[in-house]
Amino acid sequence: MAEQRTLADPDVDGDKPDAVVVRDALGVGGAVGLSGFAFGVTSAGSGLTLVQTCVLSLLVFTGASQFALVGALAAGGSPFTAAAGAFFLGVRNAFYGLRLSEVLRLTRAVRPFAAQWVIDETTAVALAQPTRRSARIGFAVTGLSLYVLWNLTTLLGALGAEAIGDTDAWGLDAAGPAVFLALLAPMVKSATERAAAGLAVVLGLGLLPVLPAGVPVLVAALAAPVVLWARGRHVRGSVR
Amino acid sequence: MSTWIAIGLTVVGCYAVKLVGLLVPEGALERPLVRRLAALLPVALLAALTAQQTFGDGQALVLDARAAGVAAAALALVLRAPFLLVVAAAVVVTAGVRAMGG
Numbered sequence: 001m002a003e004q005r006t007l008a009d010p011d012v013d014g015d016k017p018d019a020v021v022v023r024d025a026l027g028v029g030g031a032v033g034l035s036g037f038a039f040g041v042t043s044a045g046s047g048l049t050l051v052q053t054c055v056l057s058l059l060v061f062t063g064a065s066q067f068a069l070v071g072a073l074a075a076g077g078s079p080f081t082a083a084a085g086a087f088f089l090g091v092r093n094a095f096y097g098l099r100l101s102e103v104l105r106l107t108r109a110v111r112p113f114a115a116q117w118v119i120d121e122t123t124a125v126a127l128a129q130p131t132r133r134s135a136r137i138g139f140a141v142t143g144l145s146l147y148v149l150w151n152l153t154t155l156l157g158a159l160g161a162e163a164i165g166d167t168d169a170w171g172l173d174a175a176g177p178a179v180f181l182a183l184l185a186p187m188v189k190s191a192t193e194r195a196a197a198g199l200a201v202v203l204g205l206g207l208l209p210v211l212p213a214g215v216p217v218l219v220a221a222l223a224a225p226v227v228l229w230a231r232g233r234h235v236r237g238s239v240r
Numbered sequence: 241m242s243t244w245i246a247i248g249l250t251v252v253g254c255y256a257v258k259l260v261g262l263l264v265p266e267g268a269l270e271r272p273l274v275r276r277l278a279a280l281l282p283v284a285l286l287a288a289l290t291a292q293q294t295f296g297d298g299q300a301l302v303l304d305a306r307a308a309g310v311a312a313a314a315l316a317l318v319l320r321a322p323f324l325l326v327v328a329a330a331v332v333v334t335a336g337v338r339a340m341g342g
Contacts, residue, residue, distance in 0.1 A: 010273060016316050023273050031286060031323055031324060032323060034324055035323060035324060036329060038327050038331075043341075045287050046241060052243060052244070052247060055247060056247060056250070056251075059251040060247075060250055060254050060255075061260075062254055064282070064286065065254050066250075067289075068285070068289055069247070071248060071289060071292075072246075073243060073246060074297065075292070075296065076298065079242045079243070079245040079246035079249065080245075080246075080249070082246045082250075083246045083250045083253065085289075086250045086253070086254065086283065087249070087250065087253035087254065087257070088281055089258050089281075089282055090253065090254040090257050091278055091281060091282075092260035092278055092281070092282050093257050093258045093261060093269065094258065094260050094278070094281070095261060095275065095278045095279075096261060097258055097259070097260065097261020097263075098261045098262075098264065098270075099263040100261070100262065101261070101263075101266075102266060106262070111262045112259060114316035115258040115259040115261075115262050116263065117254065118258040118261060118262065119258075120324060130249055136307050168338075169335070170331070170335050171305065171309055171330070171331045171332065171333070171334030171335030171337075171338060172331055173293075173334070173337075174294075174306045174310060174313075174330040174331055174333075174334035175327050175330060176293050176306075177289070177290045177293040177294045177306065177310050177313075178310060178313035178326055178327045178329070178330030178331070179311065179327055180286045180289050180293065181286075181310060181313050181314060181317065182313070182317060182323055182326045182327065183282075184283065184286040187279075187281060187282065187286070188284050192280070193280065193283050196280050196283050196284045196287070197283050197284065197286075199285070200284035200285070200287040200291075201288060201290075201291040202292050203288065204287070204289070205265070205291050205292065205293050205295060205296075205301060206289030208292060208296050208299065208300075208301060211298065211303065212300075213299070216288070216292065217285065217288050217289060217292065219285050220285070220287075220288030221281060221288070222284075223287075223288075224277055224281045224283065224284040225277060228276055228279065228280060
């Protein structure tokens with residue numbers, strides 16, 4: 001969600017007071033953590049139980065994947081296509097982990113626990129810090145505050161949705177796509193990204209009436225390799 | 241039951257990719273093509289999901305109050321509104337349009 005900056009040389013660009021790092025991290029954790037409310041409402045509105053909704057936030061803890069999963073299940077997708085879409089959205093976290101392991105230098109014993117917090121926001125905060133110490137503080141504070149708030153607001157959202165009944169009447173079915181749009185916006189900068197997004201929209205909407213629920217999204221994901229391949233051909237062609 | 245299957249698969253899959261990133265030796269995923277694909281895949285998925293959840297109703301394509309709500313969210317994004325305000329704009333406008341019988 002937030003823009004990523006590259007890590008400056010840890011030895012040079014020195015002192016950033018711990019309090020400032022903590023304040024920045026709490027700002028991100030707080031703002032994004034509160035949107036667990038939208039997830040709780042969306043999930044409960046999609047027909048998942050309170051327990052299922054809370055298990056997703058506790059154990060999956062990567063927002064886009066969670067929204068994608070409940071959206072696909074609500075649309076009548078099979079558990080496998082729904083999980084596949086959520087999984088593909090989570091793949092980017094592997095690449096965050098790759099950068100973070102370089103920056104944080106965690107011990108082997110800590111990594112399985114830190115892994116659950118490897119998401120867009122913790123990565124953005126950690127990589128924006130000038131030193132290893134501040135990166136570790138930023139990662140831990142963002143991770144903890146976001147995890148606690150996200151799960152708390154998920155619970156409240158799910159309880160709220162059950163209490164008010166028809167969530168559509170309150171416009172809450174628009175929360176899911178709005179979250180996706182907010183996640184997508186900072187990622188779409190170059191012509192390649194716009195082309196992939198455009199092709200994915202055409203495939204996703206065009207195939208919706210003809211393929212089983214959940215499958216059109218997976219086919220639309222092919223827009224990524226297709227656009228990369230087309231661009232590769234174009235670049236090679238213009239070099240010759 | 242099938243919901244629990246989907247949840248179980250997602251829990252395991254999403255945790256595994258997070259852990260893999262922290263555990264693999266540096267350089268293993270550093271091939272430029274792999275990196276670019278990993279960056280572009282979420283763009284395609286999020287774009288398709290946004291479109292489907294705005295215009296999809298089961299297997300049918302529809303134009304309803306959600307479109308107005310998502311348009312409001314887009315406007316909020318252009319105006320650099322914070323995350324929560326973007327989501328709130330979508331919800332409020334969608335509810336408003338429905339209340340007016342849209």
